[in-house]
Amino acid sequence: MWFKNLQIYRLPAPWNYTPEQLEKALEPQSFVPSESNELLRQGWDAPRPNGGLVHTVNKQMLIMLGTEKKLLPASVINQVAKAKAAELEEQQGFPPGKKAMKDLKERVADELLPRAFTLRSNVWTWIDPVNGWLVVDAASPAKADDVVKLLLKAVDKMPLESLRVQKSPVAVMTGWLEADEAPYGFTIDQDTELRATGESRAAVRYVKHTLEPDDIRRHIAAGKQCTRLAMTWNDRISFVLTESLAIKGVKPLDVIKEGESPTYNDEERFDNDVVLMTGELAKMLADVVDALGGEAKA
Structure with a gap:
């Protein structure tokens, strides 16, 4: 396996944090499949089947952030809400007002969420404690930010910085x-x-x-x-x-x-x-x- 896109960060070299310490720090944020009424769930998952949260090879660590996201397009919500609004208008003789329509859309979203399609994605991170690299395999900075934020939350006072160079x-x-x-x-x-x-x-x-x-x-x-x-x-x-x-x-x-x-x-x-x-x-x-x-x- 090879990373395709590198968002690059720096750690002290060497970074004296063991795989066992990192595993323990990540465990409270382990990935758990989302509930039927959750739109988004993130957490650390095992890089290898039936393995731990930190996979170590030759002192190099791999971790993986798992994400489950329910796909519920606004167009679908609006379509169903529009049909229900038409039924209400027929029953009560007048269309629902602005606030009632907003409440109706929220109820429709809650009803549709358990049946929404779930999209699973993983973002890999390589930690090189020997040379002081932390690299997220992500095409966009936003995805890398998700990893970094959760990692900084897990590892207390992690000395992580963005890579900065002398020349533009x-x-x-x-x-x-x-x-x-x-x-x-x-x-x-x-x-x-x-x-x-x-x-x-x-x-x-x-x-x-x-x-x-x-x-x-x-x-x-x-x-x-x-x-x-x-x-x-x-x-x-x-x-x-x-x-x-x-x-x-x-x-x-x-x-x-x-x-x-x-x-x-x-x-x-x-x-x-x-x-x-x-x-x-x-x-x-x-x-x-x-x-x-x-x-x-x-």
């Missing part, structure tokens, strides 16, 4: 494109986004398209800056670096897959993937930070 990712990525030169260990791929900083917010996107240096420089000279840039690290992992310092579209390349050890069952394959992923990503993240001028200290 936008300025640095723009400089790489303008110079047509990636930092050592990286190559620039064929996807990027250049966006104007003025009110127009005009944007140019390249998707699987050769980035011609002269064209890129013209866009930069016109006031556009790079907000997303596809790159490859050491011919091993491709990804997209964003202006917010999130890393998206992570993909291990064939050179990594060729080095995988033979395994005999799902558990071994999973653990081997975790060892490989965490080892490679820890090195890659360190190189990304170095390419952006190093970490910004408080």
